[in-house]
Structure formats: C-alpha cells, structure tokens
Amino acid sequence: MTSSPSSCPPRWEPLILCVGLVCRDITVEVPTYPLEDSKVVTTGYREGLGGNACNVAVALHKLGAEVELVTKILGTQHGVYDKLDTLGMFRHGMVVVKKEGHLGLSYIISSEDSRTIVHSRMSEQMMPDEIPIITYHHFWSTAQVSCLYLDGRFPHVAEVYATEAAVNRGVPVVMDVERSDRARLRELLQLCTGIIVSGHHTLHDVQTTLFTHGRSIFDACPRLEWIVVTMGRDGAELILKQQKEEGRTKDSSSSRRCIPSHQVDDVVDTTGAGDAFQAGLVYSMCKRRMLSTKEV
Incomplete structure (x- = not known):
C-alpha cells in the first residue's frame, strides 16, 4: 500500500517550545563555604551557558527532541547565540538578539554541602512587542508543537x-x-x-x-x-x-x-x-x- 504525497509519516521526536531565560554561569568549587572576610582557593572552575529555560532546552536536545528556544540575547562578546544556534535552537527564528546590553550572570559558589548563587540580572527584559509577529504566526500555523515549557x-x-x-x-x-x-x-x-x-x-x-x-x-x-x-x-x-x-x-x-530518588555514583552536574x-x-x-x- 502506498501513501498519498500529502500524507506525512509520524514524527517520533517531539517539537518542544521553551520560553525563558538564557544567562551565563560561572561556577567555582570550594572545599567549604568561605567565612566572612576570608580567602579560599578554589578546587574547580567552569564557565558555561545557564538559565532554566536554556538548561532545559539543551537537555531536551540531548535527549533527541527538536527544540525551539524563545528568549532574548544581549551582547555578542561571549558567543552565546552562536553556541545555541549550533544546537539548532533557533531554526524558526523566535529569538530576539540585540548587540547592546548584557546577559544575566550567575556566580555559583559550590561546596560539598552547599550551593550559593549570586545573580546579576540582564540589562533589559524581553517584552511582548519584541515578538517577531509574522514569524510567530507562521510558526504556529505550520509547526506541530508537542509541548510549551x-x-x-x-x-x-x-x-x-x-x-x-x-x-x-x-x-x-x-x-x-x-x-x-x-x-x-x-x-x-x-x-x-x-x-x-x-x-x-x-x-x-x-x-x-x-x-x-x-x-x-x-x-x-x-x-x-x-x-x-x-x-x-x-x-x-x-x-x-x-x-x-x-x-x-x-x-x-x-x-x-x-x-x-535513585542513588548513583560519580554524577557530574553540568546542566x-x-x-x-x-x-x-x-x-x-x-x-x-x-x-x-x-x-x-
């Protein structure tokens, strides 16, 4: 039996739309949380992308889902847009990008028994009048969205x-x-x-x-x-x-x-x-x- 040209085979990977924050994370690992007015030598350091929606979108991508990320990216100095675009997060063009301003920054101090986050907010929020309206309507009329996160x-x-x-x-x-x-x-x-x-x-x-x-x-x-x-x-x-x-x-x-919870050993929390x-x-x-x- 042959299918008609207009019929589409079932798409087994969901398209998930994620709306929310992208920021930068700087994580430092210390043996114990520092006391006031003290100096501590770090045991680990890493920089990367952060923000809840960004983290969820990246994890969904790793699981195999098609992901479209709706967010606002400010500044170009850290290559944030390029990193996410390489993962296919902006195929439908729902992102807002501005060269001016700066993204939020989370400075995370992590010890064996604690985690403290100092967050600097992005210089401006995304507002409804920045939604690319033509792209928005085209997306909803053509895409098969499985879930909005x-x-x-x-x-x-x-x-x-x-x-x-x-x-x-x-x-x-x-x-x-x-x-x-x-x-x-x-x-x-x-x-x-x-x-x-x-x-x-x-x-x-x-x-x-x-x-x-x-x-x-x-x-x-x-x-x-x-x-x-x-x-x-x-x-x-x-x-x-x-x-x-x-x-x-x-x-x-x-x-x-x-x-x-399922207890496992040697888990590295990168996301x-x-x-x-x-x-x-x-x-x-x-x-x-x-x-x-x-x-x-």
Missing part, C-alpha cells in the same frame, strides 16, 4: 505563548514554579497543564498567596492536571487531579504518588540537576502522548 521568566511574553498554546492550539503547557512571587504567576497557572514546584513549601506559598479561602489549586486552575513537587535527594511527589462527582457538582480532588530532571519529565510526557496518539 515555561521557566516563569519574561512573564508577559510567556503569557502570549501560553494563551496561543493552551487556548487556541490545545498544546500542553508545563511551567517551572521555582518561587511563589513571580510576576503574572496566577495568570500563567490558569493556562498550565502541569507544573513542577520546588518543594512543598513553595506549593503551600502558591496556594495561600494566590488562591484564598482554602481553594484547591486544581479548582482554581481548571486546566491543571498534575503537579510534580521536587524534594532533592528525597525524590519527587506526583499529585494528580481527580474528578469525583457528587450529585450534579464536580469537585477536584487529588491523588499522590511519591517517587524516591543543573533540577533542569535535567524537568527536561526528562517533559520529554517522557511528550513521547507518551505521541505513542498514545499512534495507538488510537
């Missing part, structure tokens, strides 16, 4: 993309909720299919700060289907939305599953353990959805 940065830009994905295209939206005080967090949560939260304390802060009267976050965010709470060396907890019918009303409840975990989660979700679609 947000790291919570550039919130007004993220909201534009999330609205298009969730409301107009039916594309799942996954967001990293690192803190409860991000701008436009309530509006972005309304558009999310799933969120990844840093610890139960952050989830508690989100629920008590943004949603009053003890409302469940699932009731307040009707599109939300799951929450993953990361707990470091203790693993992660998956909270799934469940619908239970009582008379004519439907109330949201949730079921919880704890996934312990960011949390970001690598999120990339694996998003990638596996996309692959599972694609396999389910094929079986149907």
Whole structure:
C-alpha cells in the first residue's frame, strides 16, 4: 500500500517550545563555604551557558527532541547565540538578539554541602512587542508543537505563548514554579497543564498567596492536571487531579504518588540537576502522548 504525497509519516521526536531565560554561569568549587572576610582557593572552575529555560532546552536536545528556544540575547562578546544556534535552537527564528546590553550572570559558589548563587540580572527584559509577529504566526500555523515549557521568566511574553498554546492550539503547557512571587504567576497557572514546584513549601506559598479561602489549586486552575513537587535527594511527589462527582457538582480532588530518588555514583552536574530532571519529565510526557496518539 502506498501513501498519498500529502500524507506525512509520524514524527517520533517531539517539537518542544521553551520560553525563558538564557544567562551565563560561572561556577567555582570550594572545599567549604568561605567565612566572612576570608580567602579560599578554589578546587574547580567552569564557565558555561545557564538559565532554566536554556538548561532545559539543551537537555531536551540531548535527549533527541527538536527544540525551539524563545528568549532574548544581549551582547555578542561571549558567543552565546552562536553556541545555541549550533544546537539548532533557533531554526524558526523566535529569538530576539540585540548587540547592546548584557546577559544575566550567575556566580555559583559550590561546596560539598552547599550551593550559593549570586545573580546579576540582564540589562533589559524581553517584552511582548519584541515578538517577531509574522514569524510567530507562521510558526504556529505550520509547526506541530508537542509541548510549551515555561521557566516563569519574561512573564508577559510567556503569557502570549501560553494563551496561543493552551487556548487556541490545545498544546500542553508545563511551567517551572521555582518561587511563589513571580510576576503574572496566577495568570500563567490558569493556562498550565502541569507544573513542577520546588518543594512543598513553595506549593503551600502558591496556594495561600494566590488562591484564598482554602481553594484547591486544581479548582482554581481548571486546566491543571498534575503537579510534580521536587524534594532533592528525597525524590519527587506526583499529585494528580481527580474528578469525583457528587450529585450534579464536580469537585477536584487529588491523588499522590511519591517517587524516591535513585542513588548513583560519580554524577557530574553540568546542566543543573533540577533542569535535567524537568527536561526528562517533559520529554517522557511528550513521547507518551505521541505513542498514545499512534495507538488510537
């Protein structure tokens, strides 16, 4: 049996759109965290790309996904654009590049039992009026997007993309909720299919700060289907939305599953353990959805 010229074979690698921060990371390793007014000799040093969305995008690329990164890159002196372009992050031209200004810089002091980050913000944020609108509409009308990933940065830009994905295209939206005080967090949560939260304390802060009267976050965010709470060396907890019918009303409840961490030796953290975990989660979700679609 031959297929018609217009029919396309199934594409087994997902296209994942990542919206968020790219910055530079400088990591120094020390035996112990330095005391005030002291001098410590480092035991390790490395420079590289950073930013949550950037780290997740790079990890997704390594897993085999096609990735399009929506971000703003300032300055040309460190070759950041060229490094990411070599990985195929800008095939559809959704990035904003300006020669003036500077990217954010994270200076990371890492010891055996602690990690401290001193972050200098980028000189200007990405705003919605910088979205290349013709490219934007062409992308959404021609690309088969499997998932939209947000790291919570550039919130007004993220909201534009999330609205298009969730409301107009039916594309799942996954967001990293690192803190409860991000701008436009309530509006972005309304558009999310799933969120990844840093610890139960952050989830508690989100629920008590943004949603009053003890409302469940699932009731307040009707599109939300799951929450993953990361707990470091203790693993992660998956909270799934469940619908239970009582008379004519439907109330949201949730079921919880704890996934312990898998202990391994000789791990070198070059991307960011949390970001690598999120990339694996998003990638596996996309692959599972694609396999389910094929079986149907």
